[in-house]
Amino acid sequence: EDQVTQSPEALRLQEGESSSLNCSYTVSGLRGLFWYRQDPGKGPEFLFTLYSAGEEKEKERLKATLTKKESFLHITAPKPEDSATYLCAVQTGGGNKLTFGTGTQLKVEL
């Protein structure tokens, strides 16, 4: 059974204080790893897809990386508007289904 674990569950940062969120996975045959951002009361918003170990993707202050066992979402010099829950999901096998982690709730304070 595919498992996705995100850590920490919650993270509080000061504005400008860089950090990383972790997504570790145990799957048989990773086809893709996805990062989403979710604001309170809204649906998840797609951020990145990573397909193979060593791959990196960047968008503004966010950078996602992938190894054979985990993915990191690095947040550089965060701003209060980066506050959200960040979700990680994996796609495995031949199906089109995703297995999600429970998320990291990030709060960035002034």
Add this chain to the structure above:
Amino acid sequence: DAGITQSPRHKVTETGTPVTLRCHQTENHRYMYWYRQDPGHGLRLIHYSYGVKDTDKGEVSDGYSVSRSKTEDFLLTLESATSSQTSVYFCAISEIWTSGGGPGSYNEQFFGPGTRLTVL
């Protein structure tokens, strides 16, 4: 929200009543999904569809049924609602294509705004 609407956005109902939630997309994507989101469990797949009249079960399908008679609409029905089905329900859509020189198929799912369902 990538041309996805869900209705209703909020619903309160009583135990034992049937409930139908609707997902409508304007993107002409082949795949549609229903998830529920609960604290401590994350997003869990209920059912999904890979084409008109083609559906399959997800991880937590008991007590739910789905139908898809048109590409743009995917309905989720709770035959007889129970308090354990109180949750936030999200619809998602995706399309599959294969890049020429890439690793395989792409499957980004795009989510609707959600429906908050309370079963009393």
